[in-house]
Amino acid sequence: MNDTAPTADGTRGPNELPCEANALLGLLDEADRAALAPHLELVPFRNGDMIARAGDAADSICFPLTGIAAILDSLEGDRRYAVALVGSEGFVGWQLLLGNDRWSHDVVMRAEHGTAMRLSAAALNEILADRPAIRAILLRFVDVVMTQMSRTIVSSLAHSIERRMARWILLYHDRVREDDICMTHEEFRLMLGVRRSSVTDALHKLEEDEAVRSVRGRVIVRDRERLLRLAGDTYGFAEAEYRRLIGH
Numbered sequence: 001m002n003d004t005a006p007t008a009d010g011t012r013g014p015n016e017l018p019c020e021a022n023a024l025l026g027l028l029d030e031a032d033r034a035a036l037a038p039h040l041e042l043v044p045f046r047n048g049d050m051i052a053r054a055g056d057a058a059d060s061i062c063f064p065l066t067g068i069a070a071i072l073d074s075l076e077g078d079r080r081y082a083v084a085l086v087g088s089e090g091f092v093g094w095q096l097l098l099g100n101d102r103w104s105h106d107v108v109m110r111a112e113h114g115t116a117m118r119l120s121a122a123a124l125n126e127i128l129a130d131r132p133a134i135r136a137i138l139l140r141f142v143d144v145v146m147t148q149m150s151r152t153i154v155s156s157l158a159h160s161i162e163r164r165m166a167r168w169i170l171l172y173h174d175r176v177r178e179d180d181i182c183m184t185h186e187e188f189r190l191m192l193g194v195r196r197s198s199v200t201d202a203l204h205k206l207e208e209d210e211a212v213r214s215v216r217g218r219v220i221v222r223d224r225e226r227l228l229r230l231a232g233d234t235y236g237f238a239e240a241e242y243r244r245l246i247g248h
Contacts, residue, residue, distance in 0.1 A: 067114015
């Protein structure tokens with residue numbers, strides 16, 4: 001967890017990211033971070049790795065440092081749909097704070113290889129008993145995630161495919177380090193709940209607006225302001241709540 005120098009290629013190794021790379025951990029005061037530090041385990045995930053499965057025992061929470069944790073809900077027939085995204089601004093495993101000892105959703109690493117700080121449920125419960133400030137900031141983030149999920153539901157009912165696609169691209173763009181984002185047609189299907197042909201048509205419309213460029217398995221953000229205009233009120237409310245409740 002030491003903030004050591006980058007390697008020769010300019011990247012950091014998996015054991016070289018500071019816990020402050022996660023915004024929630026970075027907001028804690030020194031005493032609270034010191035209480036957590038001995039219990040945090042740095043874990044790597046590859047793009048596509050399963051972080052958690054719905055119904056499994058929730059024995060830990062994870063604070064992403066890089067990458068995106070996609071929260072997926074499932075229906076019969078192995079149909080899965082994305083309902084929220086969490087990056088280095090937050091954590092996954094909030095069920096433990098709400099009295100649930102099982103994962104409610106599948107959680108999958110998306111967009112890029114990622115790393116996270118993992119904290120066991122036992123350590124979490126012990127620390128929160130003596131550190132109410134940590135519980136307070138974690139619960140504020142839970143409220144933000146619930147707001148993001150509710151906007152996903154409303155957008156699916158009320159907005160066009162193109163507008164919803166612009167929103168999901170913005171959510172990814174917020175959480176990755178580059179404009180060039182790994183976003184496949186299959187991921188868009190999980191986010192939009194439509195056929196691949198509809199995904200292709202929507203991407204073409206966003207390209208015609210010069211908001212993005214689509215290449216095989218990737219989306220390159222060309223003009224974020226255009227994406228914001230296209231997304232309209234599908235995007236922004238949960239993000240404003242994060243700033244109000246937690247900060248930047």
